[in-house]
Structures are given as C-alpha cells and as structure tokens.
Amino acid sequence: MSIDVDIVKRFSNFTLEVSFSVGDERLGVLGASGCGKSVMLRCIAGVMQPDSGRIAIDGLVVFDSKRRINLPPQQRRTGLLFQQYALFPTMTVRGNLAITLSRARMPRAECKRRIDEIADKFRLTQFMDQKPSQLSGGQQQRTAMARIFMSAPKVIMLDEPLSALDSFLRNSVEDELLDELKLFGGTVLFVSHNRDEVFRICERMLTINNGKISTFGTTAGLFHNPETLATARLTGVKNIAPAIATGDNLADVEDWGLRIHTETKTPKDNFFVGIRAHHIREALPNEQKNCFDFNVERKQSEPFRIKEILTAITENNITKNTNSKIINKTKIPLIRFISGSQDPIFPNQEFQTTKRLCIPPKHIMILKET
Amino acid sequence: MDWSPFFISVKTSFFATVLSFFLGIFFAWFVLGFGVRWRCVFDIILSLPLVLPPTVVGFFLLLFFGWNSPVGQLLRYFGLRVVFSWEGAVIAATVVSFPLIYRTVRASFEQVDISILDAARTLGLSEFTIFWRILLPVSFPGCVAGVALGFARALGEFGATLMIAGNIPGRTQTIPVAIWSAVEGNEMTAALIWVLLIVFISFFILIPLNIFGGNRT
Incomplete structure (x- = not known):
C-alpha cells in the first residue's frame, strides 16, 4: 500500500x-x-x-x-x-x-x-x-x-x-x-x-x-x-544562530559571541549552527577545544531537569577580522539543560554565576536556511 | 359559534408546515453545497417572502396561479383551482412559512462540525445517508425550532391568504381572516374569542422553541 x-x-x-x-x-x-x-x-x-x-x-x-x-x-x-x-x-x-x-x-x-x-x-x-x-x-x-x-x-x-x-x-x-x-x-x-x-x-x-x-x-x-x-526548530533544538565560516571546521557565531570548532565541514554560503540544550556540558579540566566561560544569567528548576540561561564571557566583537558590520551587538543567551535528580532551585537562591562549559564539536549541527 | 376557522387554520398550518419543512431542509442542504457568494444569492431569493408585505406575496401568487397564467391554465386543464380554494390557503401559508424554516434549519446545518460530515464521507457513507442519518439528527434542535416558527407563521398568515384564498366561511376562512371578518362585522366578542385562542396556541408553540432552539445557557 x-x-x-x-x-x-x-x-x-x-x-x-x-x-x-x-x-x-x-x-x-x-x-x-x-x-x-x-x-x-x-x-x-x-x-x-x-x-x-x-x-x-x-x-x-x-x-x-x-x-x-x-x-x-x-x-x-x-x-x-x-x-x-x-x-x-x-x-x-x-x-x-x-x-x-x-x-x-x-x-x-x-x-x-x-x-x-x-x-x-x-x-x-x-x-x-x-x-x-x-x-x-x-x-x-x-x-x-x-x-x-x-x-x-x-x-x-x-x-x-x-x-x-x-x-x-x-x-x-x-x-x-x-x-x-x-x-x-x-x-x-x-x-x-x-x-x-x-x-x-x-x-x-x-x-x-x-x-x-x-x-x-x-x-x-x-x-x-x-x-x-525549520526542522531543527521543530525537533526542539533550543540554540540556533546564524554563523559565518572562518575556516574549514571553524565558524563565528556572532549572536552567541563565540568562535566554535565543528566536526562537520562548514559550508561557504550562509548557514546556521545549532546545539541541543542538553549537549552543552561542563568543561573537563585542561580541556580547551570549544570551551568558554559563561555567565549564568538565570537558573530555573523544571520538574526533572535544571535550565540555565547562559551568555558567553568573550569580547563582544569576535568577528572584527571579517567584514561584519555589526559591532557590540547584544549577545543572545544559550540555553542548557542539566538532567537528573538535582535539588530544586528556588527563586532568589544563590548559585554559581560563572562556569566553564564545553560545546562538543560533534554535537554542533550545520543547518541550511531552507 | 362556528368553529370551522379553527379546524381550517390548524389543517392549513399543518400541511403548510410539512411542505415548508421538506422544502426547507432540501434547500438548506442544497445551498450548503455552494460557496459563500452563491449561498448569499440563494439566501436572498429564498428569504424574500419573509420581508415582502404579505399582500405582495398574495399578488404574486394570484399572478402565478390565476387563470390567465400558464400554470393556472395547466391546473384548469386538470380540473384544479388554487384561487379561492383551501389549497390556495395552504400554498400562501407555505410560501410565507418556508423562509423561516429554511433559514433556521440552514443556520443549524452550518453549526454542525464539518469534520463529522467529512469523516462520514471518508468512511464511504453515501450523501443520502449522511443527510438523513447524520446531518438531520444532529441538527434536530434547529429543525424543531424552525418547524415551531414556521407553524406559528403559517397559523398567523393573513394578507396573502385573503388575496389568494379569499374569505369563504367553512372553506378558506382561517382564524386570522375570521378575526378581521368579525371586527368588520362589529362582532367584537367573536373576535376576542379567536384572539384569545391564537394567543393560547402561540404560547404552546413557543414552548418547544425554548426547549430546543437557543435560550440554552
């Protein structure tokens, strides 16, 4: 049939x-x-x-x-x-x-x-x-x-x-x-x-x-x-941003203020990168590749996971070497989910405000616009 | 006192309502199959008797069924006459009650969840089955309301009835015509009895209308 x-x-x-x-x-x-x-x-x-x-x-x-x-x-x-x-x-x-x-x-x-x-x-x-x-x-x-x-x-x-x-x-x-x-x-x-x-x-x-x-x-x-x-959004990818290739496996993501390594080759024309919220993890000691310091803007408790809103602590204008016209753009925060049975976070509760996190290259998705 | 106007009225209204009901559900279904624009055109034409003065309706009916018209001549050929006959009263009452039934039923058809009808079609049910066993039962409250309104209108019909069926006691004299006749003849008591009777009947007609048609909170 x-x-x-x-x-x-x-x-x-x-x-x-x-x-x-x-x-x-x-x-x-x-x-x-x-x-x-x-x-x-x-x-x-x-x-x-x-x-x-x-x-x-x-x-x-x-x-x-x-x-x-x-x-x-x-x-x-x-x-x-x-x-x-x-x-x-x-x-x-x-x-x-x-x-x-x-x-x-x-x-x-x-x-x-x-x-x-x-x-x-x-x-x-x-x-x-x-x-x-x-x-x-x-x-x-x-x-x-x-x-x-x-x-x-x-x-x-x-x-x-x-x-x-x-x-x-x-x-x-x-x-x-x-x-x-x-x-x-x-x-x-x-x-x-x-x-x-x-x-x-x-x-x-x-x-x-x-x-x-x-x-x-x-x-x-x-x-x-x-x-x-569209498919990335529909399948629930939380972090998506336009990117510019700055090397074979290197991309500048101005929205996030990050220059990231990718496992997949970056295309020449316009593309987007995506990373699922649960794929962002804490950096291992001495790990360098795709590891950045982040400000934890907010931390929310969901029933079975914790949600962190993060902005990278990097120079605002990471792409000053390219032809980008946008300078000092406000960074768009990333969302990270930490699953598991952690203690719930209550409003006004103190939490660690900076973290070193890794965006694993193998989990970075290269997305076409259509 | 001659009670014939009561029986004539009830009989006339009953037949007129039955005719209007079947015509009404048929046209409501028919119109539903058209797009918005055509639906609007049909709606205006089919609703005209509702807004036209009854005398105008009566005039058209006279023109249509009179012995000078082709229809009248055809009927005469078969030995039938509509003008100044009980059948004429039924036709007049049908024409004026039809728009009320048609409009009420069509409105309740439009309220029916279209996916129910679509589901029936994908299940392979014929359009005939869908109409009689799904659309009509689901719109039952609207149909009852339409019939009640149509019956009330048929019962109260005066102008068109007088013009086409006349005022023949015992044959075409309905209650509204009898009231007019009584007042003309200064028989105020007789008129009052008929008036009270009409109020009484109308009261009972409005009961199903309130049970089934709207007014539900």
Whole structure:
C-alpha cells in the first residue's frame, strides 16, 4: 500500500506545495500549527480539493488535475482520524460502527459479527450502548479508530490524534494507538506538531514549513541531524544562530559571541549552527577545544531537569577580522539543560554565576536556511 | 359559534408546515453545497417572502396561479383551482412559512462540525445517508425550532391568504381572516374569542422553541 502526492493548493496567506511518496510505513508529518499539514490530509482524503497536481492511493489515481480526475472521498478508501475524533454524536458506539456497513449488502448476523469482533479488538464491548459524549477521551479515540477499521481503509491518516487529550491520558492512549497502527500494518500518515509523538510513533518523517516540505528522512536521522533551520526548530533544538565560516571546521557565531570548532565541514554560503540544550556540558579540566566561560544569567528548576540561561564571557566583537558590520551587538543567551535528580532551585537562591562549559564539536549541527 | 376557522387554520398550518419543512431542509442542504457568494444569492431569493408585505406575496401568487397564467391554465386543464380554494390557503401559508424554516434549519446545518460530515464521507457513507442519518439528527434542535416558527407563521398568515384564498366561511376562512371578518362585522366578542385562542396556541408553540432552539445557557 502506498500514497503518492504531488499537489499545490493556494491560500490567501500561504501556498501548500508538497510532493512525496510513502509505502507501508508510519510516516510522521511534523509542522507548526497552520503550516498546511491538515490541509494536506484533507486533500488526500478528498474532502478538500487541491488547485493542481496528482494524488495516487495504492496505485489508483484519485486526483489528477491534468486528466480531470477527482474521485469523491467515498471512493478513496482512506481512513482519516480527526483531532476531535468526529464521532456521530446522536448515535451510540454501536451505531457509529454499524453505519459504516450501511452500503454493504450483507446479512444482519454477519454485520453484527463484524461489529462485535472489532468492538472486542478495541475493547469497546462494554460501551456499545453509550453515546460519544459519555465516553472518556481515550474511549472516544478507540471508537474512532474502530470505526475506521470497520471501513477497511487502504491507508490511515491521523490528524493530531492526541492533542485533544489530557496530558496524563496521552501516554497510555499513544501506546494503544501505536499498537492499533501496527495491527493495521499499511501506510500511515501521522500529522502532529509534537516532536515527541512523532519520534516515538513514526519510522520516517517529513517536516513542513510554510506549506513546503523542509526535510524528509528517517525519524532518528532527522532528530540527530535536522539539516534545515525549520526542522531543527521543530525537533526542539533550543540554540540556533546564524554563523559565518572562518575556516574549514571553524565558524563565528556572532549572536552567541563565540568562535566554535565543528566536526562537520562548514559550508561557504550562509548557514546556521545549532546545539541541543542538553549537549552543552561542563568543561573537563585542561580541556580547551570549544570551551568558554559563561555567565549564568538565570537558573530555573523544571520538574526533572535544571535550565540555565547562559551568555558567553568573550569580547563582544569576535568577528572584527571579517567584514561584519555589526559591532557590540547584544549577545543572545544559550540555553542548557542539566538532567537528573538535582535539588530544586528556588527563586532568589544563590548559585554559581560563572562556569566553564564545553560545546562538543560533534554535537554542533550545520543547518541550511531552507 | 362556528368553529370551522379553527379546524381550517390548524389543517392549513399543518400541511403548510410539512411542505415548508421538506422544502426547507432540501434547500438548506442544497445551498450548503455552494460557496459563500452563491449561498448569499440563494439566501436572498429564498428569504424574500419573509420581508415582502404579505399582500405582495398574495399578488404574486394570484399572478402565478390565476387563470390567465400558464400554470393556472395547466391546473384548469386538470380540473384544479388554487384561487379561492383551501389549497390556495395552504400554498400562501407555505410560501410565507418556508423562509423561516429554511433559514433556521440552514443556520443549524452550518453549526454542525464539518469534520463529522467529512469523516462520514471518508468512511464511504453515501450523501443520502449522511443527510438523513447524520446531518438531520444532529441538527434536530434547529429543525424543531424552525418547524415551531414556521407553524406559528403559517397559523398567523393573513394578507396573502385573503388575496389568494379569499374569505369563504367553512372553506378558506382561517382564524386570522375570521378575526378581521368579525371586527368588520362589529362582532367584537367573536373576535376576542379567536384572539384569545391564537394567543393560547402561540404560547404552546413557543414552548418547544425554548426547549430546543437557543435560550440554552
């Protein structure tokens, strides 16, 4: 099973322009709110029409603007799980499942058997006579997934399926969802703005920025090396700044007031560098490379980690040898996370104000702007 | 006292409301499929009977169904007549109650979460099933409110009814026409009885409207 998409849809404030292919796998679609991810799913499902392009599901062309093909959603066989689950509110759970068989001409007993089978699989048997409003968020989601399985879709698409849930429910529902998706085994598109969900659920992922695909690759690979500015932000890189190459493996980062060594070769044209907050570590004794003195501007306690806001104690104008016009620019602080069970920091508590820290070259990401 | 205006009124309003209801839900659904611009055009045309003076509606109906019009001639060919008949009263009441039902139902259709309908489509349900088993049940409160308003309007219809159906006691004389007739004939007691009856019925019509249509906090 597969989905091939190559579509353009224009809006007054942005244009969605995406092209990708996906096979039997769980593909995460990560993007900020309003970047066009939901629109993309709706176009594939056929409840929205792209301006131009081509969509094929499982080899069947369901939309082709050149050949004037536009199959109605009923014939596309896509399962679309909505953010709020879109259960039919006037019907019971049984009714919600049964209505998917309204077109199937099969004996009543066979219908009932299939409904009961799915209900059992999704642990809904005891809720069959309840209305959606009487169910918890997790039960509603199971009902919506069961309803999708009833319609025997070729592909399943999920539009922010966990964001309607309370955070304490989210983890258990996420585990259930992953089991259900593994049970399905076919093509799954998982749209989210939550990087953690995408990381845990999806084998590969693509990121969308301003309606265009920014990166496409394995989830682990893109979290390790996000490649672009947008993907770095979406995967939660806290420290990102523009940089200028001053050597093969050397970059000046004016925002931070640092000249840093990188493991990856620095490109000639404009680029950005990024470092994850938890990768900044205390310098070892006598360690020199990428070690700098920092002022700890603020220190905050989070539930299971400590956050430090740091500014480098270096000359303000590190790039005076290059052609930079910016002089005495205010430095942008770096963020560092220290994980582990440390004692909480209380407001007004005294803390060490300067530190020597290391930004390990192997963790420095080289990022393209687009 | 002749109670026929009461039965004529109830019968006329009932049939008019049923007709308006089916026409109303059909047009509300039909209009929903259009973009904002066309929806606006249809909305204006379909709502006209609501704002036009009833006499103007009656005049149009006379023109349309009169024996000089093609429709009137066709009906005459089949031995039917609308002018000065009970059917005429039903048509007049239908035309004036239709916009109220159409507008109320359309507003409640628009309130329905579009993703519910989209979900139904991706699940492969036919548009017919979606309309009768999902859209209409979900909009039930709006439909009840529309029917209550439409029935009240049909019951109170006077101007257009008088023009097309006339004032034939026992056949086309509805309560509002009977009130006018009674006052013209200086039978103030009879008029008062009809007035009180109308107030009483209207009161009961407003009950479902308040239970189902809005006013929920």
